Amino acid sequence: MxxxxxxxxxxxxxxxxxxxxxxxxxxxxxxxxxxxxxxxxxxxxxxxxxxxxxxxxxxxxxxxxxxxxxxxxxxxAINSDKTYYDTNTSIHHHFYDEETHELIDCNQNDIDSINLKKNIPGKKIKSVEVLIKVASDNQNQN
Amino acid sequence: MxxxxxxxxxxxxxxxxxxxxxxxxxxxxxxxxxxxxxxxxxxxxxxxxxxxxxxxxxxxxxxxxxxxxxxxxxxxAINSDKTYYDTNTSIHHHFYDEETHELIDCNQNDIDSINLKKNIPGKKIKSVEVLIKVASDNQNQN
DNA sequence: CAACAGTTTAGAATAATTATAATGTATAAT
DNA sequence: ATTATACATTATAATTATTCTAAACTGTTG
Known part of the structure; x- marks a missing residue:
């Protein structure tokens, strides 16, 4: 909009x-x-x-x-009981801060293009999006 | 396990x-x-x-x-009211079939390594995972 | 302005998940 | 072996996010 x-x-x-x-x-x-x-x-x-x-x-x-x-x-899409929305509707990526539960956009050009070597027969790819989880330090991975 | x-x-x-x-x-x-x-x-x-x-x-x-x-x-992490779990606990990627709501693993070596050009100051990257949404055809992108 | 279809609303209903408290069970100490 | 204890299981209640419902309301069109 x-x-x-x-x-x-x-x-x-x-x-x-x-x-x-x-x-x-x-x-x-x-x-x-x-x-x-x-x-x-x-x-x-x-x-x-x-x-x-x-x-x-x-x-x-x-x-x-x-x-x-x-x-x-x-x-x-993030692991949460609540649904998150974004005013940026383009296909893009996100940083997710595991501590503050904050989302930060990561645009397509902040990531080298993603090259898939695998595909699903009979299915078309609709989107490819990356979720980068971050935390300050000695945090567990998930 | x-x-x-x-x-x-x-x-x-x-x-x-x-x-x-x-x-x-x-x-x-x-x-x-x-x-x-x-x-x-x-x-x-x-x-x-x-x-x-x-x-x-x-x-x-x-x-x-x-x-x-x-x-x-x-x-x-997928958009769903239910929580999905995976017995594959390694950092890896997923195909998500928007029609059948099925998840399919996509291992690290099925994708060329992802190179981030952006980072969040003061935060360490805990994981970088890709969600590839697929559907048979004339489906909308989200 | 009247009529209609689309909207808003409070509150009920639903669905996933978490908390509670009583009962049961694995384990370590006797 | 037996028992005491801490940890687990269970049915059920509570909570939370979301969706449904039906009545009241409001843009829009004629």
Whole structure:
């Protein structure tokens, strides 16, 4: 979702009704310089803390799913009980800090291209993404 | 956990009491040629279907966590509400079939070595693992 | 403005996982 | 061998993330 844009029109364009809640969430999610990694709970907290608003939990779930479906949010695979999302929807990689549970983007050009020598017969490759787990030191590997 | 081994002794060696349930689970998990990917529910089902036994759900959770802690099982990161485990505890990669939800191992030597150009200051890299999503065709990327 | 379809909402329902507390069992010391 | 003890198992309750539901609400279209 482009920054500095009229979210009302933008939402209409992509076939979602521009409700108050959706516009608020757009502002929270897409008016940012850096890509943003979050869980549903992070969002709910930010809405009440930073925007002094209240959007029902169900709506946050609905809206995040709608944006994901339209391709403006991406679900990130990490070992967690919660689901993480990213405003960077391109195919890219992540550092995952095992101590702070923070995600940091690692773009395609931060990694030499990955060359697969194996494939699955009858299947096409949809994405190849790397998860780099980091920790300060004497941490166990998983 | 080595194949063809006396699980009673092995469990004692690694500091876990060799209870009936743990030995049964060892047999189910580690007496295999290929690496085994599973969820807790897969295990519970296999115990009753293939072994005609009943081990309580809590014990399955406890035991899987104990084995994981001791380094004999590895948690796999994929987008799922369930947690996946792998008997292959080495650092390695996975194909994830978006249609069948099946995991397939992809060893380190099936991929040219990954060269990171970026790092996180003050943090050590603990693992670098690749998830390759596959599907038969006209499937969306995520 | 009226009518309709799409949205929001609170709260119920579900599903995975973890905690609890009573009972059972492997083990080390007697 | 027996017993005491610490560790395990179990059924069940509790918790947490997520999804469903049905009623109230709101953009949009005519």
């Amino acid at each position: 482009p920054k500095n844009c009229n979210f009302v029109d933008k939402l209409r364009e992509i076939g979602l009704r521009p409700t108050k809640q959706r516009v608020k969430l757009c502002e929270l999610l897409f008016l940012r310089e850096k890509t943003f990694h979050f869980t549903i709970n992070d969002l709910v907290k930010k809405i009440s803390d930073e925007m002094n608003e209240k959007i029902s939990l169900a709506t946050v779930y609905n809206t995040v799913h709608a944006f994901q479906k339209k391709g403006y949010l991406k679900e990130i | 080595p194949k063809n081994c006396n699980f009673v002794d092995k469990l004692r060696e690694i500091g876990l009491r060799p209870t009936k349930q743990r030995v049964k689970l060892c047999e189910l998990l580690f007496l295999r040629e290929k690496t085994f990917h599973f969820t807790i529910n897969d295990l519970v089902k296999k115990i009753s279907d293939e072994m005609n036994e009943k081990i309580s759900l809590a014990t399955v959770y406890n035991t899987v966590h104990a084995f994981q802690k001791k380094g004999y099982l590895k948690e796999i």
